[in-house]
Amino acid sequence: MPFVTASSQRGPYDVIIVGSGAGSGQAAYTLCMEGVRVLMLEAGRRYTPATESPMFQTPDMAPLGGADTPDKNKGFYDATVDGGWDVPGQPYVSVPDKWGGHFTWWRARMLGGRTNHWGRISLRNGPYDFKPRSRDGLGFDWPITYDDVAPYYDKVELLIGVYGGDTSLENTPAGPGGTLLPPPKPIVSDHLLMKHAPKLGIPVLPGRRAVLTRPQDHHTIPGKLHPGNHRAQKILADAMKKRSPCLWATPCGRGCAVAANYQSTTVHIPPALATGNLDIITDALVYEVTTGKNGHATGVRFVDATTGRHEHVSGRVVVLGASAYETARILLNSKSSQNPNGLANSSGLVGRYILDTVGSSVSAQIPLLESLPPLNEDAADGLQVYVPWWLYKENLSHKLPFPRGYHVEYGGGKHMPSVGTFAGLEWLTGGSYGKKFKEDARRYYGSFVYMDGRGAMVPNDNSYVEIDPKVKDKFGIPVLRIHWQWGDYEQRQAVHMQETFGALAEAMGGRVTSPIVKDPTKAVAPGGYMIHEVGGTIMGASARSSVTNRWSQTWDVPNLFVADGGVFPYNADKNPTLTIMALSWRMSDHIVDRMRRREI
Amino acid sequence: MTDRRTTIKLVIAAAAAMPALRARANYRDNLEPGASAPGNLRQFEPTAHGYGPDPDLVKAYEKGAFWPLTLNAQQRQLAGALSDLIIPADDHSPSASAVGVVEFIDEWISAPYPKQREDRGAVLNGFAWLDEEAQHRSEQPFAKLQEAEQRAICDRICNASRAPADLQGPAQFFATYRNLTAAGFYTTLAGRKDLQYIGNVALTHFDGPPVELLRKLGLA
Numbered sequence: 001m002p003f004v005t006a007s008s009q010r011g012p013y014d015v016i017i018v019g020s021g022a023g024s025g026q027a028a029y030t031l032c033m034e035g036v037r038v039l040m041l042e043a044g045r046r047y048t049p050a051t052e053s054p055m056f057q058t059p060d061m062a063p064l065g066g067a068d069t070p071d072k073n074k075g076f077y078d079a080t081v082d083g084g085w086d087v088p089g090q091p092y093v094s095v096p097d098k099w100g101g102h103f104t105w106w107r108a109r110m111l112g113g114r115t116n117h118w119g120r121i122s123l124r125n126g127p128y129d130f131k132p133r134s135r136d137g138l139g140f141d142w143p144i145t146y147d148d149v150a151p152y153y154d155k156v157e158l159l160i161g162v163y164g165g166d167t168s169l170e171n172t173p174a175g176p177g178g179t180l181l182p183p184p185k186p187i188v189s190d191h192l193l194m195k196h197a198p199k200l201g202i203p204v205l206p207g208r209r210a211v212l213t214r215p216q217d218h219h220t221i222p223g224k225l226h227p228g229n230h231r232a233q234k235i236l237a238d239a240m241k242k243r244s245p246c247l248w249a250t251p252c253g254r255g256c257a258v259a260a261n262y263q264s265t266t267v268h269i270p271p272a273l274a275t276g277n278l279d280i281i282t283d284a285l286v287y288e289v290t291t292g293k294n295g296h297a298t299g300v301r302f303v304d305a306t307t308g309r310h311e312h313v314s315g316r317v318v319v320l321g322a323s324a325y326e327t328a329r330i331l332l333n334s335k336s337s338q339n340p341n342g343l344a345n346s347s348g349l350v351g352r353y354i355l356d357t358v359g360s361s362v363s364a365q366i367p368l369l370e371s372l373p374p375l376n377e378d379a380a381d382g383l384q385v386y387v388p389w390w391l392y393k394e395n396l397s398h399k400l401p402f403p404r405g406y407h408v409e410y411g412g413g414k415h416m417p418s419v420g421t422f423a424g425l426e427w428l429t430g431g432s433y434g435k436k437f438k439e440d441a442r443r444y445y446g447s448f449v450y451m452d453g454r455g456a457m458v459p460n461d462n463s464y465v466e467i468d469p470k471v472k473d474k475f476g477i478p479v480l481r482i483h484w485q486w487g488d489y490e491q492r493q494a495v496h497m498q499e500t501f502g503a504l505a506e507a508m509g510g511r512v513t514s515p516i517v518k519d520p521t522k523a524v525a526p527g528g529y530m531i532h533e534v535g536g537t538i539m540g541a542s543a544r545s546s547v548t549n550r551w552s553q554t555w556d557v558p559n560l561f562v563a564d565g566g567v568f569p570y571n572a573d574k575n576p577t578l579t580i581m582a583l584s585w586r587m588s589d590h591i592v593d594r595m596r597r598r599e600i
Numbered sequence: 601m602t603d604r605r606t607t608i609k610l611v612i613a614a615a616a617a618m619p620a621l622r623a624r625a626n627y628r629d630n631l632e633p634g635a636s637a638p639g640n641l642r643q644f645e646p647t648a649h650g651y652g653p654d655p656d657l658v659k660a661y662e663k664g665a666f667w668p669l670t671l672n673a674q675q676r677q678l679a680g681a682l683s684d685l686i687i688p689a690d691d692h693s694p695s696a697s698a699v700g701v702v703e704f705i706d707e708w709i710s711a712p713y714p715k716q717r718e719d720r721g722a723v724l725n726g727f728a729w730l731d732e733e734a735q736h737r738s739e740q741p742f743a744k745l746q747e748a749e750q751r752a753i754c755d756r757i758c759n760a761s762r763a764p765a766d767l768q769g770p771a772q773f774f775a776t777y778r779n780l781t782a783a784g785f786y787t788t789l790a791g792r793k794d795l796q797y798i799g800n801v802a803l804t805h806f807d808g809p810p811v812e813l814l815r816k817l818g819l820a
């Protein structure tokens with residue numbers, strides 16, 4: 001039985017993995033395929049997308065038309081359960097920045113974690129993104145290069161299935177060709193951007209998302225990913241055959257019952273379970289890594305949320321993938337006489353340099369898109385096209401007041417009407433009601449586009465997590481205290497987003513729906529809003545300057561690794577999930593090598 | 601001395617003083633109250649009678665499945681009359697009340713969540729103002745007025761940017777109620793059909809827009 005409990009677990013295990021999202025799912029997959037016996041511990045409940053995803057449900061079937069509420073922060077049908085901006089019984093403390101904004105922390109306590117609802121946007125970091133300090137003198141370089149990670153980007157794209165275009169632009173690599181699935185056809189509003197953006201010098205590329213736009217090639221991919229490992233090849237081929245390609249309908253964020261997009265629960269965990277090497281305990285809140293006399297990790301302690309009992313499991317290797325800040329919390333709470341400041345923290349850097357993504361958005365109404373004939377524009381749920389960063393030279397020559405770039409996530413179309421679709425249209429309708437309002441609704445439906453800027457953040461000393469001296473969660477475990485501060489660079493970058501999007505709206509013949517924000521302190525979304533939580537156990541070139549090394553292994557504890565975004569010393573504008581998976585696969589290969597050599 | 605109509609106006613002006621529903625770009629002005637308190641404790645407070653953080657997402661729910669509804673028979677009449685003034689039947693689709701918008705709004709204003717509690721105040725006070733206004737003009741409740749009389753009232757409050765200062769509260773109420781009516785109507789099958797929404801169906805392939813349309817729009 002792969003789903004076990006504290007009393008039926010079959011330890012000691014080769015590897016204990018804490019968490020079940022992108023990083024942990026990838027680690028479980030890679031390790032189990034190589035014959036490693038793994039126990040995965042997930043803080044939330046078991047979750048089964050095949051039966052729990054409300055794919056075709058319409059808003060009128062949900063309470064409040066599916067509107068977001070304090071119980072379901074991103075709408076009733078969002079896949080996230082038992083999570084969101086607040087988790088029952090599991091508080092945290094957020095210290096406001098100097099303008100009163102504070103970091104909000106999205107957590108998903110469920111099998112698969114945040115991979116169940118994420119946007120599926122899958123961008124590779126480019127060569128500059130791994131060596132930012134070498135390029136402009138700010139922040140930290142990674143101890144690895146793009147070339148170290150590129151083979152793992154190839155593998156992850158082949159495994160999970162990512163659509164995109166094969167065009168590479170400066171610092172926007174596309175891989176060697178053949179790793180991406182065909183992108184969806186652009187919809188009308190995409191063609192509008194494709195026509196006008198280039199006139200402003202702004203490139204438009206096919207989007208990249210982890211959605212199967214056609215069935216995966218189960219004949220050749222398993223052999224490429226697991227050369228010489230026939231059992232793994234067979235398991236993967238079977239798993240790929242069970243995934244359906246996209247149905248060109250329903251929002252990915254509700255979860256996908258047919259596994260057409262990537263979720264850890266549909267792509268990583270099923271083949272890992274099929275190896276027979278994976279056991280999973282759900283409702284297991286890990287709070288401490290235990291160590292032996294030699295300082296090596298011996299296992300983890302957790303609270304069984306179903307019984308309230310504190311339990312211990314042991315393993316040769318411990319991999320933390322609890323989410324970047326939760327991983328930092330576990331390490332900081334793993335105090336002992338040997339490690340009074342927490343485990344793996346001889347540098348004092350556990351919890352330091354936390355990062356999110358700079359976010360700023362503009363939407364616009366486009367007269368050309370009014371009163372279009374009926375069109376099915378569900379496509380693959382968005383991002384048929386996107387804008388990669390295009391001003392690298394201007395960054396470098398200081399022509400811009402900020403050093404790093406952003407990309408633009410763009411969308412529009414006639415999507416299923418929701419409770420907010422026709423709210424606040426007075427500025428267009430003059431306050432119509434009656435038959436005129438219905439005519440206006442038909443006219444303006446589908447005539448809006450949005451531009452979401454997603455930008456790089458330079459690490460700073462004022463953004464960090466620590467253990468709150470007083471507050472504990474309902475299980476008695478000390479909680480995080482999160483300090484957050486955007487730097488000037490991020491704020492100026494957000495203003496640039498606003499101005500650029502205003503210019504794009506105008507070029508497309510549109511009107512922005514709210515004024516362009518030019519105040520740097522107001523243009524950037526609060527920390528945490530983008531849910532690109534990385535940093536806190538950063539990787540680096542030395543034990544003094546970082547928590548983890550080039551293999552995501554903690555410097556201090558040789559059998560302790562970090563599989564989540566905690567290892568990021570820098571958050572480029574590229575959404576982090578694909579890189580988390582690539583680094584986790586690379587880390588897992590390294591663990592297998594070291595275990596085979598009996599080094600850990 | 602303040603008469604009742606003035607009091608109602610003041611009450612709904614306060615209740616309706618909510619951020620505009622247009623897409624927000626200015627994040628600082630949308631922060632939660634208390635955001636500047638030192639060391640905010642983020643503690644989940646379960647909402648009594650809410651559906652909780654782990655409801656069954658797959659089943660279809662009746663209105664009022666989670667919390668008791670609010671409106672009495674007279675209020676429901678008014679709600680229906682006003683919804684149908686905003687979204688009447690036409691050649692494309694039925695009226696708002698014919699597809700359950702009154703029930704939608706009743707469920708909305710009865711919900712225990714902060715946004716809905718705010719709208720509840722605006723809607724119930726707005727109803728009271730409409731009836732007072734109707735009584736004042738024609739000695740009848742709003743629902744019993746001729747449509748032309750109802751429109752004469754609504755014409756003065758249907759656009760807050762044009763409404764006189766002393767009617768800003770009722771105008772904000774009307775905007776809220778129109779938003780809710782549109783929300784209830786366009787999330788039904790009838791509303792989707794009216795808009796000719798043809799998605800939410802499984803397809804074997806996705807072809808994108810017809811090239812003739814792109815040509816017509818100058819995009820191909």
